[in-house]
Amino acid sequence: MIVIGIDPHKSSHTATAIDPATNTDLGSIRIDATVAGYKAMIAWAKAWPERKWALENAEGLGHHLAQWLLVLGEVVLDVPTTATARVRQLSRGGRRKNDRIDAAAAACVAVLQGDARPVDPEGSADVLALLDERRTNLCNSRTRLVNQLHALLRQLLAGGAPTSLTATAASSVLRGFRARSEIDRIRVGLCRDLIADIGRLDDRLTDNGKQMTRALDEHGTSLRGVDGIGPVSAARLIGRTGRASRFATAAAFANYNGTAPVQVASADSNRHRLSRYGDRQLNSALHTIAMVQIRMPASAGRAYYDKKVAEGKSPRAARRSLKRHLSDHVWRIMIADEKRSHRQRAKEPASAA
Template sequence: MVGVDTHAAQHHYAAVNAATGEVHADQSFPVSSLGLAVAIHWATEFAPADRLLFAIEGAGNYGRQLALALLEKGIQACDVKPQLRKGSSANKSDRLDAITAALAVLRVDTAHLNRPKSPAQANVELQILIAARRDIERRSLSLRNSLNALVRRHDLGIVGGKTLRLSQIREFADIEPRNVLEAEATRLAREYLHQATNMRSIHKSLTEIIESLAPGLLDIFGVGPASAAVVLEAYSHHGRVRSEAAFAALAGTSPLLEASGIHSRHRLNPYGNRQLNRAINTVAISRTLTDPRTKDYIQRRTAEGLTPRNIRRMLRRYITRELYKYLRANLVEA
């Protein structure tokens, strides 16, 4: 058993006897291809590779490269959550954290270990595109806000309402600037349109990957490329989410019971993957505005005396169930 305390520059490893809990040795190695290879070789001095288990604290973060290197060599690895120490006087060191990671796994049945999975190329590309889309979304919002503020504070010959229309932004991009004010407006407009072009390109790439991983997912009412990509990233692969209820908990759409005295009700879940929760909420809003079946459902529930908040909660829970069942039946794994 090898416990690993991960960091950005170097990892600390502790070789622990799985039968007795005795610490054989501990050592730090740099986070590089050579450093990881040396660390793995160091670990094989205490046990054959087929009998080793690496307990990595943060296998999905700083320890991701180590986990992938182990998977390539066929060596077992599992993810360990950081172990909280009670009391302000508790000792803290990389060596103790590595040992604690190993000892934490000794108390867990091997069937319940959280084992990292080598991602398919399509899943890696999906994660990259989602991150790029979020970055473009933030930049576009900042550019549009700056352009709106410029129009409100200065006379540029366009009467701006609450926000500029896309046609008005194109007008700014097409003008030949005669002064600093117009030059800045033109720069913001052209950069905004450039980001819009990048966004369309990302949506096209997302659509291609989504269709290859889950054919027909985009045909579900209200599900667009951005929402589908986040859902696929969260679901990842068969086996990551053990049940539909677990997927709802991950999405933060599982109801939480709130009971006190004679009052008993369910409330919104503030936990889980908030990006996934936002994606499901986007689907719910789209259906609320445009889907006849959803409108009928809302009218029926309103007539029964439910509040709009409870109706939204139930609608998001239904969408979560629908998406889980679809992915379980149709997800294509490489």
């Protein structure tokens, strides 16, 4: 099995073929990042019928090429840039860097180091990730517009408008105002423009929520059965996690999302501190779920929180324990959903036959 390492760039890609048995460079090709270039690379690679591809940063600049190769039935591995940098640093020549060296390093890492992971075809989890990113951008835009509207209303009205401001509430506030100067008329006009923009964003957020619900139904997740997890939280958890089975254990997932505590560097201390690493978006989602469950007296999360407080933990430490507990619970649910999805796909050909 020949391994073809690829160093992707925005306008070009460099591929290097490596024989894993002898670690020999068998050849290299540089192509433009176009479909015609992809076809030329496949024609070049036909010299090795048994092959697999190792792309550096397959979720970044190599994303389009990786998905194109998967459609053709090729085996594609994702190699992190940190792993190729480590191979480069330890190899002969020190820290030399060029496209051919990077491509060969990606192949070597995939074969010898075990740092590569298989690339999966895009599916419902990728749809949820796109919808979650879109929702985040819409919410940020809406917050900025609402802040601008608040600033203008403070200049028009004594005390301004209520903190929780909607397009409808702002319109009713302006309805009773009479501008007495040219500058106030300009402010009123700007307020009406901002109200219209906020209304349009609200409509898009509503549509985004409906798309999330449909995508979650297609994904077939059980996460929404957990207290505190609605469509938005479930979409973020799935979209940011991707394939849950890529984490070997619940502890690995907790380390990835930043809920695993870090031991204080002391020989005789059992104290731990909050991890500042990990996916902060996932961490934020788990924090929101934990806070919602704490405020629900009948929830399992509140019972767990009360148990930790009774054991002598501070409220803050109890919340952190609950977040870690929820991380483990969410990982187990996503693993179960993934296994159920695999079983259903396995039955489809038999039922079709």
